[in-house]
Amino acid sequence: MSVRKIKLTSSEGTEFVVDADVANQSVIMRNMLENCEAHDAVIPLPDVTTPILAKVIEYCTHHRTGAPIPTDDANSVPKKTDNIGKWDTEFCQMDQETLFDLILAADHLDIKPLLDLACATVANMIHNKSPEEIRQTFNILNDFSLAEISKDNERMEQK
């Protein structure tokens, strides 16, 4: 029996052809494919750009195991930030924009392992940093008014 081929189209219309077990890592796509009887299915993904889709496919292709993916449980343990494999670490070497786009895509397509990996990478960027360092990393302005900061400081001291 030949492996089912799935055609994915990005927002710009670029087509990617992948095997079913690669696409099945996305719960959204798996549900769509189960309902669709045709051997060659086409899934349009207008919310995912070409470079991000390429990254997602790269991840899913590397992690294809054929084992069933467990259904998402909102309270399940996020991936341990320290247990990231070598391939995964190298995969996550990318600029912030791509990384966050990847998080959004993984959330949109419901690929929990990829979401966990990307979030763990960002968590490492936040971990052990002071507020000012976090601001510098993510380019955020401190919008607390000076009054609010000193009020808080005063209360903290009086405690």
Add this chain to the structure above:
Amino acid sequence: MLDDSVEQDELEEFRRRWKQEVEAKKFVKNSGVQPQLPKPKAFRPSTTSVLESHSAEPDDPPKRDRDSPVVGQKTSLEYYMTAIEKEKVGNLSEALTNYRHAFKLDPDADDSYRQHWQQHIAPHAAATSAAVQSSSTVKHEDDFERHVHLGDDYEKPNGLAPNDTLENLLAQLRGMQLECTPLKEDKPIFIAMLPNEVLLYLLKHVIVDSVASVAHFALVCRKFLLVSRDQTLWRHLCEHAYHDPKDHEEAQIIAALADEPEPRRTQFDQLRIYGGDWRRMYIERPRLRFEGVYISVCHYLRCARKLRKFLEPAHPSCHVCMRSGCLHIFVSRIPHLPTNAIATSYYRYLRFYPDGTVVKHLTTDEPSAVVRLLQPTLKRKSLFTGTYSIKDGGVLELELLDADRPRETFFATMQICSTHRGRQNKLEWVEYCSYNSLRESRTVFPLKMMKPYFFSVVKSYRWW
């Protein structure tokens, strides 16, 4: 024997002299704060007494009070307005001083200001990096900082539990549509692309790693503050931090059979005690900390003559460190004493794991050398492994075994306490005994030489 008592006498004399010095200093400081500010509009008498008790702080606040009578009496409102003026001009350090004066006199100075000047809205000044300290030194994972306990234990305030200090601010923020403002105008903020649910999912990763990081995250901007207070985040943390380890396996089985997992039922029962607030539960409910070690240290003086052959004169100079409440001797020799007295320290380490196991070690080795290696598999003398459980009221019970003494089981009962430095930081001894299975006898150890354990973070520990 005579030598020992002489040493003790001299040490006592030393202690007495030092105490006198400290008392003298305290008196000077207190008398300096005496000139009370005459009653301005919303003067709260409690604030000055709070200042006096804050002896550990640097002299900054009391000094200012001494200086201000020269300026003339000012109401908190006037301070607040001055602060705003200074802020507008860009003189932030003066502004901050004035704000602090205003808040010292009236903790709700900003509300008072708002009421008086309804047409003026407090300016949203961009706090420059001068107002915020940034520590960009990279801390190596192997670095270890041991925290020594100073001062009194944490005393829970009477009556109702303290409210979140930022409650007013949070109430305000909840009604607002918040966005992040970029630091550099031309560059976008990528993290702001994430919807709040995804941001929360991200924070779940961060909080399990380090709760302090989430606290820092909350200080970045208003939007992040609001997001970090979301209950689902703290619930997630609580479910990780609190286990009933002994029933863990049973709970798994029960969970598999029933719809409602046992641990969650217990969690909700506990939650009711804390007013349904997961964050409050995490802060107040006794728990063990897994991201470091609890260390108990014991110092004492020993006569060198007996130990001379084992010791080298590594530190010939005397370095005695005085901190409020405790006299620390950090040396090997004290030259001015007639016989060579050596200050020895030995440490007891306790490391807990979420699965209900615990490691205990007794050694003279310093923390920085030991903490890295502290694991159940470590092969050393005086290393105990065992299990623990937490009972109501923060009572901790340990059951330990020493590989070198298989017939003895050690039972320790301790109380989890909090200190000024942080919560669930301290373990106090309640009882320590052992049971010998061969002789069927129980021995209770005296607690005289047992000092409480204090918690220190170890960055390299990964506990989840």
